[in-house]
Amino acid sequence: MVRIGPHTLYCADAYRLRPQLGFFDAEVMDPPYVIRTAGGGSFRKHRPYLDQIQQEGLDRGFDHKIINPLLCGSVVVFCHNDQLPGVSAYLNGLFHRFALCVWRKLTPMPVANKHYVPELELYFHAWNRGYHPEGSLADLKRVVECRSRALKDYAHPAVKPDEVMNKILRNVSGRTVIDPFMGTGSTGVAAIRAGKIFTGIEHNPKHFQTAIARISAAWEQANR
Numbered sequence: 001m002v003r004i005g006p007h008t009l010y011c012a013d014a015y016r017l018r019p020q021l022g023f024f025d026a027e028v029m030d031p032p033y034v035i036r037t038a039g040g041g042s043f044r045k046h047r048p049y050l051d052q053i054q055q056e057g058l059d060r061g062f063d064h065k066i067i068n069p070l071l072c073g074s075v076v077v078f079c080h081n082d083q084l085p086g087v088s089a090y091l092n093g094l095f096h097r098f099a100l101c102v103w104r105k106l107t108p109m110p111v112a113n114k115h116y117v118p119e120l121e122l123y124f125h126a127w128n129r130g131y132h133p134e135g136s137l138a139d140l141k142r143v144v145e146c147r148s149r150a151l152k153d154y155a156h157p158a159v160k161p162d163e164v165m166n167k168i169l170r171n172v173s174g175r176t177v178i179d180p181f182m183g184t185g186s187t188g189v190a191a192i193r194a195g196k197i198f199t200g201i202e203h204n205p206k207h208f209q210t211a212i213a214r215i216s217a218a219w220e221q222a223n224r
């Protein structure tokens with residue numbers, strides 16, 4: 001466990017640790033995807049991040065039960081395309097209300113592979129009474145548009161852009177935020193910028209070290 005000011009990072013298994021940490025106002029997660037890492041045709045060599053996704057087991061989905069409406073005021077959960085039906089069915093009736101929101105990538109991979117161009121990443125925001133979305137009218141738009149991060153950023157295949165995370169952290173209500181699948185700490189950086197108190201869990205020690213560095217830098221900058 002590492003403390004950075006009021007923020008706490010754990011290098012641990014989220015399924016074991018998360019229930020022990022109790023209630024947070026907001027749970028923001030970008031969990032492992034359900035994604036086909038094989039195939040890809042002639043463009044496969046331009047998608048080396050798929051190899052890393054497979055090697056790190058980020059293509060095997062996640063146990064939906066980690067989302068517990070008794071342990072959070074609201075949840076934001078990113079869904080890869082093939083996860084939508086399962087996550088949607090799990091959330092059905094679990095929270096007071098929900099919205100499906102979209103990150104539209106301005107520079108999507110130029111592939112379709114017998115499907116559609118992967119220009120959209122979807123996420124659900126579901127909330128209990130009293131934890132409805134916040135922000136200006138511009139913040140409360142369901143679509144956020146920006147480029148993806150460069151693949152070399154932070155040696156992680158799925159780092160979310162600042163624009164997307166800053167918007168989400170302006171939308172979630174309350175002061176305390178947890179990300180049980182923290183990766184390189186993108187949620188934590190945006191949480192600090194939004195003036196919230198962050199807790200993160202990541203089981204991969206390499207990504208955990210990156211998260212410490214990013215969140216320490218964000219905390220230092222916030223206190224300058």
Ligand SMILES: C[S@@+](CC[C@H](N)C(=O)[O-])C[C@H]1O[C@@H](n2cnc3c(N)ncnc32)[C@H](O)[C@@H]1O
Pocket residue numbers: 012013014015030031032033056058156158159160180181182183184185186187201202203204207
């Ligand atoms: C899609 S990535 C999140 C990336 C993050 N949004 C970012 O911008 O860096 C999911 C992360 O969850 C981590 N993870 C997967 N299973 C986990 C578990 N059981 N406990 C904790 N972390 C886990 C993976 O190592 C991976 O870094």
